[in-house]
Amino acid sequence: MKRIRRTVKTENSVLQAPQRSKKQKTFFYGSAFGKSHLQTLMDWGTLPLHVVLHIFQFLPLVDRARASSVCRRWNEVFHIPDLWRKFEFELNQPATSYLKSTHPDLIQQIIKRHADDLQYVSFKVDSSTESAEAACDILSQLVNCSIKTLGLISTAKPSFMNVSKAHFASALTVVFVNSKSLSSIKIDDTPVDDPSLKVLVANNSDTLKLLKMSSCPHVSPAGILCVADQCHGLRELALNYYILSDELLLALSSEKHVNLEHLRIDVVSENPGQIEFHTIKKQSWDALVKHSPKVNIVMYFFLYEEEFDAFFREETPVTHLYFGRAVSKAMLGRIGMNCPRLIELVVCANGLQPLDDELICIAERCKNLTAMGLGECEVTCRGFIEFVKMCGGRLTQLSIMEEVLIPDNDYNLDQIHSEVSKHLGRMWFPDMMPTW
Numbered sequence: 001m002k003r004i005r006r007t008v009k010t011e012n013s014v015l016q017a018p019q020r021s022k023k024q025k026t027f028f029y030g031s032a033f034g035k036s037h038l039q040t041l042m043d044w045g046t047l048p049l050h051v052v053l054h055i056f057q058f059l060p061l062v063d064r065a066r067a068s069s070v071c072r073r074w075n076e077v078f079h080i081p082d083l084w085r086k087f088e089f090e091l092n093q094p095a096t097s098y099l100k101s102t103h104p105d106l107i108q109q110i111i112k113r114h115a116d117d118l119q120y121v122s123f124k125v126d127s128s129t130e131s132a133e134a135a136c137d138i139l140s141q142l143v144n145c146s147i148k149t150l151g152l153i154s155t156a157k158p159s160f161m162n163v164s165k166a167h168f169a170s171a172l173t174v175v176f177v178n179s180k181s182l183s184s185i186k187i188d189d190t191p192v193d194d195p196s197l198k199v200l201v202a203n204n205s206d207t208l209k210l211l212k213m214s215s216c217p218h219v220s221p222a223g224i225l226c227v228a229d230q231c232h233g234l235r236e237l238a239l240n241y242y243i244l245s246d247e248l249l250l251a252l253s254s255e256k257h258v259n260l261e262h263l264r265i266d267v268v269s270e271n272p273g274q275i276e277f278h279t280i281k282k283q284s285w286d287a288l289v290k291h292s293p294k295v296n297i298v299m300y301f302f303l304y305e306e307e308f309d310a311f312f313r314e315e316t317p318v319t320h321l322y323f324g325r326a327v328s329k330a331m332l333g334r335i336g337m338n339c340p341r342l343i344e345l346v347v348c349a350n351g352l353q354p355l356d357d358e359l360i361c362i363a364e365r366c367k368n369l370t371a372m373g374l375g376e377c378e379v380t381c382r383g384f385i386e387f388v389k390m391c392g393g394r395l396t397q398l399s400i401m402e403e404v405l406i407p408d409n410d411y412n413l414d415q416i417h418s419e420v421s422k423h424l425g426r427m428w429f430p431d432m433m434p435t436w
Contacts, residue, residue, distance in 0.1 A: 052077045065106060084110070084117035089138060090124050091131040092155075111141050118142070120149045122186075127156035132163045139171035147175055148207075149184035158189030158215065165191040165218060176200045184210040188238070192216050194223030205230040212238035214266045221245045232256045238264035241277065249284040253291035260292040267311075268302045277310040289317045289341075296320065297341075301327070312338045319368075320344045329353055336361030344397075346373035354406065356383025363390035371397035374404050381411035385419050393425045402430040 056064050056077055068078035077083075087110070092101040110118075123138070125131035135152065152160060160168065168191045176182070176196070182204040192213060200208070208231040213219060221243045228234065228251035235258060244265055252260050269275050288295065298320040301308075305328045312334040319341050326349040335342065336358055345362065355377055362369065369391060379387075384405055388395065398420075407413055413430075421428045 049073075049077055049080075053080055053082065056083055061102060061106060079113060081114070081117040084114040086120040087118055088122045088124055089135065091134045092126040093128045093130055107138065111138065115142055116144050116146070118145050118147055121145075121147050122149075122151035122153060124153045124155060125159055127154070127159050129159055129162040132159040133167070135160075136163055136167055136171035140174050142175055143178055145175065145178055146181060147179045148181055150175060150179075150182065151184075151186040152188075152190055153186070154189055160190040163191065165193060169193055169196045172196050173199050176203055180204065181207045183207050186210075186212040187216065188212055188214045190216055191218050193218040194220055194226070197223045197227055201227055201230045206233065209233050210236040212236070212264075214238050214240055214264070215268070216240070219243055221248065224248060225251060228252050228257075233258055235260060236262040238262075239266070241265050241267040242275075244280065246281050246284040249280065249288045253287040257291070260288065260295045262296045262298070263288075264298045264300070266300045266302075268300075269304065269307055275307070277307065279310045279313065280316075282314040282316075285315070285317050296343075298322075300324065305331075314338060315340065317341045322346045324348055326350060329355065329358055332358040333361065336365055340365060341368060342366040343368050344371035345369065346371075346375075347377055348375040350377040352378060354378045354380050354383065356380055356386075359383060359387040360390065363387045370394050373397075373399040375401055377404050378406055379404055380406045380408045381413070381416050382408050385411060385416065385423070388420050389423045392423060395424060398424065398428060400430050405430060 052074060056067065059067065064078060064083075068075045089107065090100060090102045094101070123135040125135055132154075154160060172187075172192060173196060176199045180203055182200070185200070185208070190213075197219065208227075211227065211231075211234060213224075216239075219239075224239060224243050225245065225248050228237075228248055232254075234252070237252075237260070251257070252263075267277070295317075297318045299318050300322045301311075302324045305326055308328065308331045312331070315338045318339050320343055321335065321339070323346065327347060329350070332347070332350070332355060335345070342362070345366075355374075356379060359379060360383065363386075372391075372395060379400075384400070388398070402413070405413060405416060411419065417429045
């Protein structure tokens with residue numbers, strides 16, 4: 001019996017050992033921090049307001065709203081005006097889009113309590129007309145706003161174009177009239193019209209610096225000219241070629257106007273042969289560059305080969321050229337002869353005729369060229385190496401599809417990367433797929 005008791009005693013002592021260790025561990029933490037200090041650390045409500053505000057700025061809206069229910073102090077932070085200066089309304093229909101959407105209850109709370117605080121606002125909508133109409137409804141309620149930047153973004157097809165012109169113009173006018181200090185507006189692919197632009201100019205001519213309105217079919221050359229005549233602080237402008245005019249370039253070149261920094265022109269045709277493109281006079285381009293010598297003139301072409309006749313017959317001060325469809329050898333030849341300010345050239349497709357002579361002409365005459373991209377084209381390896389040799393290290397971006405290069409008697413595909421790398425001063429390989 002004595003032996004049995006000793007065994008039990010030994011087992012008990014073994015079982016109790018972890019408990020003593022746990023007590024010692026607890027005692028260690030307690031001695032290091034103290035009970036009151038632990039309570040202070042766990043009291044999130046005592047964090048300084050500026051710390052909570054900084055945390056909230058990194059949270060998505062839904063998470064921010066949930067965090068505001070933690071305590072009264074956090075709810076106060078949730079309504080600090082600084083949190084609502086910049087806001088993006090995401091409007092997507094669950095049935096047609098996998099993208100998240102701003103909850104309607106939160107939208108109403110924002111309109112009710114924070115419309116006055118909104119300054120940098122954007123609306124991101126999916127392809128549904130319902131989402132675009134919801135964006136217009138919100139815009140119509142921003143009667144007490146002081147918005148500085150406004151962006152309307154369609155993530156898929158341009159759904160704003162499905163909204164009635166009257167509804168859209170009415171909603172946009174509310175913002176134009178009440179803001180008084182708009183500096184940046186991005187309204188591409190929308191039914192904005194000339195009367196809306198007149199309201200914009202009447203209320204924001206002193207502050208407007210950026211206007212992007214490509215693919216806005218209801219705007220006429222006279223409508224955009226009104227903007228250029230009155231908004232002398234305009235520095236960036238994006239529009240379609242059909243509303244570009246000599247009068248517009250001259251208005252942007254007037255003594256009252258600040259130096260233009262960026263001009264983007266989209267040249268688009270959906271039905272070949274149905275649009276006759278006009279020509280801009282060389283004198284108008286010269287006036288713009290004389291007034292704004294550092295201006296970037298960016299042109300995106302989505303035309304068919306037979307529609308390029310009106311372009312680059314005379315010297316044109318374009319700096320960036322992108323061809324989204326096939327472009328002829330003759331057109332590329334004119335670019336080499338008449339685009340001395342060219343910095344970047346991207347050709348997605350050309351045909352089955354080698355472009356050696358055209359590329360060499362561009363390298364010789366376009367001394368500012370630093371970026372080149374070629375897709376479905378053909379260039380002999382020798383011609384390509386000659387082009388790179390003439391441009392040298394100033395070619396900071398060179399994206400050429402491997403199938404573009406045609407082996408010849410001088411070079412094959414295995415040799416070309418080393419030759420090109422030597423002239424560029426850095427390692428280079430042809431691309432397996434387009435990177436632009």
